[in-house]
Amino acid sequence: MSLSKLAAARGEDPAAKRERRKEARPGELLDAALDLFVEKGFAATRSEEVAARAGVSKGTLFLYFPSKEELFKAVVRENMSGRFAEWAEEFEKFEGSTAEMVRYCMNIWWERIGATRASGITKLIISEARNFPELAAFYQQEVIRPGTELVRRMLQRGVDSGEFRELDIEYAVFNITAPMIFLIMMKHSLGACVPQDYPLDPQRYLQAQVDVLLNGLCKPRDAAQEARP
Amino acid sequence: MSLSKLAAARGEDPAAKRERRKEARPGELLDAALDLFVEKGFAATRSEEVAARAGVSKGTLFLYFPSKEELFKAVVRENMSGRFAEWAEEFEKFEGSTAEMVRYCMNIWWERIGATRASGITKLIISEARNFPELAAFYQQEVIRPGTELVRRMLQRGVDSGEFRELDIEYAVFNITAPMIFLIMMKHSLGACVPQDYPLDPQRYLQAQVDVLLNGLCKPRDAAQEARP
Amino acid sequence: MSLSKLAAARGEDPAAKRERRKEARPGELLDAALDLFVEKGFAATRSEEVAARAGVSKGTLFLYFPSKEELFKAVVRENMSGRFAEWAEEFEKFEGSTAEMVRYCMNIWWERIGATRASGITKLIISEARNFPELAAFYQQEVIRPGTELVRRMLQRGVDSGEFRELDIEYAVFNITAPMIFLIMMKHSLGACVPQDYPLDPQRYLQAQVDVLLNGLCKPRDAAQEARP
Amino acid sequence: MSLSKLAAARGEDPAAKRERRKEARPGELLDAALDLFVEKGFAATRSEEVAARAGVSKGTLFLYFPSKEELFKAVVRENMSGRFAEWAEEFEKFEGSTAEMVRYCMNIWWERIGATRASGITKLIISEARNFPELAAFYQQEVIRPGTELVRRMLQRGVDSGEFRELDIEYAVFNITAPMIFLIMMKHSLGACVPQDYPLDPQRYLQAQVDVLLNGLCKPRDAAQEARP
């Protein structure tokens, strides 16, 4: 059965296709492409399959994106729309302890990024970085740098308030980010293909990571008590 | 080098040199393939380039490996050679505290795996898992499971000895493994293509990770002192 | 403000204008197509470009011409409109010497055909003949044969009147036509793309051709005899 | 029947193909390509057909020429190897009258160029010039310019010796070249596709052209005067 027949078999009314008009197309294509690129990688994803999954023909894909590579870049850009400004604002308003903030931060991250298809982008970038250095650099600028900066400020807040011990902050950042990256990679690679052998419950995973992390970051309780008043 | 090869070399048989190279072929090819697969991924690596890097012709590659896919699998298997038996033995003999053991463990891992080309395998598996589920499962069985088991025993040792607090051991394992996986991925993807923007010193990174980790795993010093005697 | 709006503002009946344009459509398309086919050849000319140059959409083109091939044929037919009857009439009325007639003939040809876009048709036919044998045959019947006939009669007139020497008239025809064909091909190919290297002034070219044609390269025998000894 | 089957049907021994080794391939491909480009034009010639005519597979073509365009350029270059040096030498040695020289020149040209497949190149260049301006310029430099120069010198020789009248030499050159170009274009386009309607015998054509060229259409003035009254 050909790809186009598969699409037809989905039972779509040909008139319905016309109704979802031009303005919807790029989004549908980017959606389909994201899934496939994450699943199979750039090279192994066939343009025709992207089109079929979006319910259109091969030709239509190239009507909106001049090449497979441009489609790939568009997928990355589309899903990277930095929400860092918004987060920085939340950061400023946060009133609890920094420990609470770290917990909140990772939960929020999971809800808004980790659990969504947006996390596929990170998998994508990391897997394809060396074939798309240009994109990797872009991602570095647009995502990694501001994300790192936000985490850095959070850690500094903890140190300044006396909650956290003295840290090599530059590298302590990775104590926060590494578990997130790891979770994404697992979700989209091993976890996705041998799930029965790899039962990784994200919530429980993050819980465990944060527990150990905070005990490690925070001053011993008595010492902390000394420092606070 | 095998005994027979040593004998041949001593005998100065003119055929000996060719013989030696002949038997070395598969290894040279696997070497070249590992580098390229790690760098470009499976799909984007051309067989001819592998052959060229190994200094042989395209035809010769297929003399030793019936297909590109088999070559890939061979690369993974060859470099996955679990040294877990050896490590389990070291584990049994270790006499210091479990905290020291954790430090030692990560340093040794870096020296023996992380810093070597063997780490490329992990990058490879994670990047290509969904296109090679069979390999992913194999890796799961042969590497992840025993590795996890070793870490689990180490953590249990700490808990049993009263050094570590009560942990969700199943998931605390990731507190050890995630930083290692993260380091590998960075080394082979983003770190390899935008190095100027991503100065990540592995030693310092591991140092920082372990510091926070141990403070997190271990009971507060006074509590620990209470528990030990 | 668009042209149509300008017209509307003038208070013209909006229906009239559409009507006018509607009836002009095929012509505008044929015009655009002629230019492009001459410039790029049949295969390399894209229908969409033709439509765009005619100021309509791609769909409209196919409203008037069922296929690109039919468009091509229409372009050729449209521009081949033999004016041979008219010319034959002029021929009968001509009263000067046949030498004058030859001069007049080539000047007239240049003015009415060579210098106009109609000459593109000749370029087109000659370039695409083998891909459109049907058209080539048509052109042969409709243009070449009557054109040749006209020239033949002119030459015969010269011979009959005693002005011209005995000629292989069948082939002497080419003495007239070849320079014209040559001029057209140069104008539309080499001359159009490397003009700086190919400064060919049509008037002067035709002048030189006719001069030699009528008198030959050699000096008249007696004059030559004078010059030699 | 597919193209490859057509090739196979030619009954070639597969072993024989191997024997005509690498060194023969490019030539065979260029040969096949010349024919097809001349016959159908660049765009309408399919690479697979070129390969099939050369008796090899599609892939092999691209083993020797990186793209269809490069193949085209190679075809042109291959067949343009200037023999102008050789001809200039013949020119210097020529001892007869310039009229004889002109006759000789056109006969020789027909034998060596016009009648051979090399003439296809001229047809090619003229037909495709505007799509390959780079090649057209090259041809202008390598062929047209030196060819023109040679003809110019020949005409000058005639004028200097007193054989020829005073000429606009710059343009009189076309009196020689136009008939040759015309012959080539006819041979490869109209003449090739509607031969029954276009019986053009090259020898007789050239004969007629040269006759008129040297003597003109008109009778010598004195003879004409004799004939009129």
Place this chain on the structure above:
DNA sequence: AATGAATGAGTATTCATTCAT
């Protein structure tokens, strides 16, 4: 009539794989 989004057959090009030498 006019539009332009959608289609899919067609084509250049790549690359894993074969095989005669």
Place this chain on the structure above:
DNA sequence: TATGAATGAATACTCATTCAT
């Protein structure tokens, strides 16, 4: 065993043509 010329299936991309609006 080793080579590298040859192969042809696979795939990105184009463009004439269709058709719902």
